[in-house]
Amino acid sequence: MSGHSKFANIKHKKEKNDAAKGKVFTRIGREIAVAVKEGGADPDNNSKLRDVIAKAKANNMPNDTIDRSIKKASGDMGNVNYVSVTYEGYGPNGTAIIVEALTDNKNRTASNVRNAFTKGGGNVGTQGCVSFMFDQKGQIIIDKEECGMDFDELMMTALDAGAEDLSEEEDSYEVLTAPDDFSAVREALEQAGVPMVEAEVTMLPQTWVELSDETDIKMMGRILDLLDEDDDVQNVYHNWDE
Incomplete structure (x- = not known):
């Protein structure tokens, strides 16, 4: 989850990731697949792939796992087409949330994202409804x-x-x-x-929203947790001042 740029949050995020490395590697694997499909399997000629490889290494993804992901994406096994989709919506007290996903089934992903918002007392809005705030x-x-x-x-x-x-x-x-x-x-x-x-x-x-009500804090956490559990979801951005 992306929130403040404070290093403490980054460290907390990485500790959380360490407990679920498989999920993180799956997400990065999808990014590798998309990068290879768009620009080829040679990092020297594909800056997007170089960036994803750097991200993989920052998340302690082993080199052989990275190489396997590239080979899989460029070979016969790379026939799964992931589509990039973005959802925007509101959490408790008008907090703004952007969800980026890579999916091979847009209906499944849309349903899961909508469900996460609903269970946390939020709602999915139209494209552009909150992205102008970022x-x-x-x-x-x-x-x-x-x-x-x-x-x-x-x-x-x-x-x-x-x-x-x-x-x-x-x-x-x-x-x-x-x-x-x-x-x-x-x-x-x-x-x-x-x-x-x-x-x-x-x-x-551009601005942050504070949540002081315990119920709002709990519901916002519910939305973020449910989105974090979804393998299709790559990134979640929000303006909640945690």
Whole structure:
């Protein structure tokens, strides 16, 4: 789940992922399949595939599993066509939620997503109903302890590669890019030996909504948990200030 850019949330997310690696690997496998179908199986000639491989490695996906996924997607077994679908809607107290999915059955996915919203007291809206409240950005999170560069050096490296901004948190750095510049910036940082905790194109909310009512908090958690359990769902973005 994507929420705040705070490193503590990223660490919490990764711990949660570690308990369900199979599910995470399945989702990344689908992203690999789509990237291979769109741009071929050679990462040197497919920047989208390079980005997904970097994401896979950040999630501790073994190299042989990555290679198998690429071979599967480019071979006879890669005949499952995943379609990208996006849903937008509202959670408790007007919270905005965007759901990105890769599916081979749009009816199943639509039903599951609608069910998740309904059980959490929310509702699915029309395309565009909440996405205007978010900015699409490339986001790279760097653990301060593992980064050998100081802030100024890292900033020069990131900005020279095309980054828009670099901010410093208590235990992390956050690099933001335009979506089209993300791959170039990520690769420049990778070549400079900068260890990335997370690197992906994401949706960042322009404003945050606080939930103070315990029922609202419980219902919002219900929506996010149900979406997280759905293998078709790749990413969930929201503006709940947790």
